[in-house]
Amino acid sequence: MGERGQRIGIMGGTFDPIHNGHLVAASEVADRFGLDEVVFVPTGQPWQKGRQAVTPAEDRYLMTVIATASNPRFTVSRVDIDRPGPTYTVDTLRDLRAVYGPDAELFFITGADAVEKMLSWKDAERMFELARFVGVTRPGFELSSAHLPEDAVSLVEIPAMAISSTACRARVVAGKPVWYLVPDGVVQYIAKRGLYAG
Ligand SMILES: Nc1ncnc2c1ncn2[C@@H]1O[C@H](COP(=O)(O)OP(=O)(O)OP(=O)(O)O)[C@@H](O)[C@H]1O
Numbered sequence: 001m002g003e004r005g006q007r008i009g010i011m012g013g014t015f016d017p018i019h020n021g022h023l024v025a026a027s028e029v030a031d032r033f034g035l036d037e038v039v040f041v042p043t044g045q046p047w048q049k050g051r052q053a054v055t056p057a058e059d060r061y062l063m064t065v066i067a068t069a070s071n072p073r074f075t076v077s078r079v080d081i082d083r084p085g086p087t088y089t090v091d092t093l094r095d096l097r098a099v100y101g102p103d104a105e106l107f108f109i110t111g112a113d114a115v116e117k118m119l120s121w122k123d124a125e126r127m128f129e130l131a132r133f134v135g136v137t138r139p140g141f142e143l144s145s146a147h148l149p150e151d152a153v154s155l156v157e158i159p160a161m162a163i164s165s166t167a168c169r170a171r172v173v174a175g176k177p178v179w180y181l182v183p184d185g186v187v188q189y190i191a192k193r194g195l196y197a198g
């Protein structure tokens with residue numbers, strides 16, 4: 001306390017599994033905004049994902065820890081997986097504000113697909129008051145903030161990573177490699193736990 005407020009990025013996601021697109025997004029925004037830390041926050045129950053079951057939270061959490069362990073500025077928070085019920089970003093931001101204190105500046109990072117849907121998120125108006133939002137480019141999606149409150153979201157172009165968790169899961173089901181799409185330790189964790197094998 002007493003120091004200048006820390007600049008904290010928040011990278012929320014289902015991370016089923018975490019892939020290099022997530023890591024590049026966090027790294028680029030950290031560089032662009034001079035962030036001190038990026039906290040990766042695996043979701044508890046992602047209520048807007050169109051499928052019934054996601055992989056157990058502990059597996060998604062551990063993959064996120066493995067993927068981020070080598071970067072001194074990346075950390076992982078359990079706030080969303082430890083909170084019962086559907087995951088809402090408005091709650092994530094309240095919880096992380098309590099952790100980092102009133103002086104911290106919070107930057108919530110999302111890809112272009114998430115930016116499209118943001119107005120449908122719970123208490124969106126309140127949510128925009130609790131953090132700055134940063135939307136990053138993603139192949140296959142238009143990045144625009146025209147539908148959002150003015151100045152709520154900053155847009156950032158990042159190197160195009162045509163990777164999705166859906167495609168990674170489908171590759172594992174089909175017996176294809178996910179090397180170099182996800183970090184090495186995550187490839188090994190998926191194999192060790194037999195995730196996505198069908
Ligand atoms: N390749 C990518 N480039 C930029 N942003 C991405 C990329 N993949 C995911 N994101 C962003 O990361 C956040 C978390 O994404 P999520 O965990 O849902 O991954 P996903 O690949 O979109 O998953 P799925 O294919 O299962 O829907 C979202 O804000 C999403 O827009």
Ligand SMILES: O=C(O)c1ccc[n+]([C@@H]2O[C@H](COP(=O)([O-])O)[C@@H](O)[C@H]2O)c1
Nearest residue numbers: 012013014043046048087088089121122
């Ligand atoms: O707050 C909401 O209502 C809300 C609705 C959909 C997604 N989110 C958050 O957006 C982030 C990316 O979500 P997803 O579903 O693309 O993995 C993650 O942190 C989610 O908790 C939040």
